[in-house]
Every structure is written in structure tokens, then in C-alpha cells.
Amino acid sequence: SGTFGWKRYHELAEIEAWLDEILATFPSVTESFSIGQSYEGRNIRGIKISHGSNKPGIFIESNIHAREWITSASATWFINELLTSQTTEVRNLAENYDWYIVPVFNVDGFEYSHRQNRLWRKTRQPHATSSCIGVDGNRNFNSHWMENNGASSDPCSETFAGESPWSEPESKALSEYLTSIKDKFSVYLSFHSYGQWLLSPYGHSEVEYPENYDDLQEIGAAFAGAIKNLVYGTDYVYGSTASVLYVASGSSVDWVFNELDKKVGFTIEFRDKGNFGFVLPPAQILPNCDELMAGMVALIDKTNQLGYI
Ligand code: 0X9
Ligand code: ZN
Numbered sequence: 001s002g003t004f005g006w007k008r009y010h011e012l013a014e015i016e017a018w019l020d021e022i023l024a025t026f027p028s029v030t031e032s033f034s035i036g037q038s039y040e041g042r043n044i045r046g047i048k049i050s051h052g053s054n055k056p057g058i059f060i061e062s063n064i065h066a067r068e069w070i071t072s073a074s075a076t077w078f079i080n081e082l083l084t085s086q087t088t089e090v091r092n093l094a095e096n097y098d099w100y101i102v103p104v105f106n107v108d109g110f111e112y113s114h115r116q117n118r119l120w121r122k123t124r125q126p127h128a129t130s131s132c133i134g135v136d137g138n139r140n141f142n143s144h145w146m147e148n149n150g151a152s153s154d155p156c157s158e159t160f161a162g163e164s165p166w167s168e169p170e171s172k173a174l175s176e177y178l179t180s181i182k183d184k185f186s187v188y189l190s191f192h193s194y195g196q197w198l199l200s201p202y203g204h205s206e207v208e209y210p211e212n213y214d215d216l217q218e219i220g221a222a223f224a225g226a227i228k229n230l231v232y233g234t235d236y237v238y239g240s241t242a243s244v245l246y247v248a249s250g251s252s253v254d255w256v257f258n259e260l261d262k263k264v265g266f267t268i269e270f271r272d273k274g275n276f277g278f279v280l281p282p283a284q285i286l287p288n289c290d291e292l293m294a295g296m297v298a299l300i301d302k303t304n305q306l307g308y309i
Contacts, residue, residue: 006077006289008282009069011114012042015076015104019047026083033100036173038108039125044170046102049082049094056309057098057185058300061174061252064137064190066109066120067278070270070288071191075103077289078296089297097300097309100185106137106170119278121158123168130155135162138190138248140171141255144204150242150249161250174252178260186309187300188256188265194277195245196236198223198295199267201257203241203248212263213240219264219302226298227291234271234291241267264308268295 004010004018023030029051035044062075079101082094104110108124122134132155139151142165146153151161166172178185200216202208210216220238227236241248248254253265271280271288280288303309 004076004080006073006285009073009285010076012104012107012111015072016045018076019045019103022079022083023047029083033177035102035105035170035177037169038106039123039169040108040111042107042111044102044105044107044173046100047079049079049099049101051095054184055096055098056187057100057181058187058189058309059178059181059185060099060101060189060191061105062102062191063104063110064106064252065192066106066113066122067118068191068193068270069113069278070193070280070285072103072110073285074270074289074292075101075191077285078292079103081289081293090293093297093300098184100181105174108170109134109137122160123170125168127155127163132156132160135160135168137168137171138252139250140165140168141175141250141252142166143250143255143258144202145250147204147249148206148247150204150247159248165250171252175255175259178256182260186262186264187303188253188262190251190253190265190267191270192267193270193280194272194274195269196234196271196273197244197267197269198236198238199241199244199253199269200238201240201254201265203251203254203267206242206247209240210257210263215306215308216264216266218306219299220266222298222302223266223295226294230290230294232287232291236291236295245269264303266299268292
């Protein structure tokens with residue numbers, strides 16, 4: 001586990017140094033990759049964990065929203081478990097799938113949330129027509145962009161969709177990277193907080209559902225049930241984004257479904273239900289991670305049973 005104990009939140013430089021340490025410690029099963037550059041010129045990094053070629057791939061995008069620090073804390077913990085755990089369940093996860101994990105996707109916003117404003121959400125690119133800064137990365141993907149009031153055209157809004165789809169270098173780079181590996185992954189997960197939800201597509205409409213929606217709900221039930229069974233007794237609610245939460249148009253998960261033709265993808269909204277919200281106390285990092293692993297084992301197991309991977 002290197003220098004991390006998951007007892008506090010780490011900033012970007014620490015996470016990158018930790019990633020390098022992990023890559024150096026497990027060179028035969030890990031590979032570094034880059035999604036591309038952020039607006040401020042930072043590298044958006046990822047790690048691939050693979051025990052052989054051409055296993056079904058699982059892609060994890062984390063911290064697209066800057067203030068959701070529990071997401072990168074949990075993603076780094078999950079990487080560490082895949083590489084070090086000796087339990088059969090986790091070994092099977094590690095050995096039977098190829099993992100592509102991006103622990104901090106919105107690197108500029110994440111850095112800003114550590115330096116200037118703990119509650120920053122968006123990217124950091126300025127606009128020609130406003131002094132407000134940034135776009136909601138999860139409204140900037142070119143799938144049903146701006147439809148059904150699922151995003152805002154106001155540059156000062158927290159859900160500003162951008163001047164156009166792909167206005168942000170980060171979302172554009174991710175779409176190009178995902179397209180380049182589209183035959184290598186079957187499951188797409190987007191880590192968020194907070195609310196304790198497992199959200200399936202679609203976000204863009206309350207009346208449209210993927211053709212395999214029943215299967216996605218079955219996977220959701222397995223995920224929520226496994227978490228509920230842990231000592232914490234935490235409740236997760238599952239359902240489509242638009243039906244459970246609100247209409248969200250131009251999200252990454254919807255784009256992956258509609259444009260890359262993927263059949264299994266979820267947004268996971270971690271702890272809590274609003275008591276601490278985005279500023280989840282560090283003492284809850286490890287309990288959240290336990291829940292993530294239990295949920296993930298069940299999710300992958302059910303996805304496998306249903307024949308998707
Ligand atoms: O609004 C969002 O982008 C996400 N919620 S958050 O509070 N973390 O901002 C939910 C997005 C879910 N969207 C899709 N699955 N389409
Ligand atoms: Zn979010």
C-alpha cells in the first residue's frame with residue numbers, strides 16, 4: 001500500500017507519486033496510460049491492471065467532479081486491493097478482468113478544490129462571454145447534449161454544459177481514448193458522491209430506458225444487497241439516473257452506452273446521504289471502500305452470470 005493508509009484525503013501530487021510507486025512495485029501486471037492533457041496542461045493519468053491478454057475490460061472514471069474526494073480515495077484503495085489482496089473474491093476480480101482506472105479525471109478542478117475552493121465541481125477553462133469559470137464535465141459529452149433541461153446554458157451554473165459538446169479538452173480526450181479502446185472494455189463505471197445510489201442509464205430522459213434495463217436493475221439489486229449485508233448496514237438505492245435522481249444530459253455513461261454501444265455502465269454515488277455530503281470525514285474513507293468492494297464483487301459477479309462479461 002506504499003505511503004497511503006486511506007486515513008486522510010490526498011492531493012494530486014501525492015496521488016501521482018503513489019501511482020508511480022505502485023507501477024514500480026507491480027511492473028508485470030500494471031501499465032501506465034494517459035487520457036491526454038487538461039486545460040491547464042496537466043496529464044490525466046490512468047493505470048491498467050491485467051494478468052494476461054484479452055480479458056473482459058472494466059473502465060473506472062473517477063473524480064470528474066472535483067469536490068468528490070471520496071471517489072479518488074476509493075479508486076486508489078481499490079487499485080491497491082486488486083494488487084495486494086489475498087482473498088479469493090478479490091484475486092478473482094484482479095485475475096479475470098482487465099482494469100482501466102483513472103483515479104482523478106478532472107485534474108485541474110481537483111487541484112483547485114485543494115488550493116482554493118473545497119467545493120469546486122467543474123473544469124477550469126474560462127469562457128469568452130462570462131467571468132464564471134468551468135464546465136460540468138458530466139454534461140459535456142456529445143450524447144443528447146443539453147436535452148430535456150438536463151444541463152444548463154448558463155456559464156455560472158454548476159451544471160453548465162459548455163458552449164458545445166466537447167468544449168472541454170478533458171471530455172474530448174476521454175472520448176477519444178475510450179473510442180481507441182472500445183473493443184477492450186465491456187463495463188463502464190463513473191465514481192461520484194454523494195447520495196448512496198447506483199444509477200444506470202439513461203440520464204437524459206425519464207421515459208427512455210436501455211433495452212436491457214431489467215438486467216441493469218438485477219445487477220443494481222445485487223450491488224445494493226451486498227452492501228446492505230455488511231456490518232455498516234448502509235442503504236444504496238438503484239434505478240435509472242433520471243428516475244431516481246434527476247435528468248442529466250451529456251453524461252459520460254450515457255455517451256458510452258449510446259455511442260460506444262456498451263450494455264453495462266453505472267454511476268456510483270458514494271457516501272453519505274447529506275449529513276457531511278461532499279466533505280465526508282476521512283474516518284469514513286475505509287468504510288466506504290469496504291462497501292465499494294462488496295458492491296463491486298456482487299456487480300461483476302451478476303454481470304458475469306447474465307453473460308455480459
Ligand atoms: O449530476 C451528476 O452529474 C451526478 N450526480 S452528482 O451529484 N455527483 O453531480 C449524476 C450523474 C448520473 N448520470 C448518468 N448516469 N447519466
Ligand atoms: Zn458527481
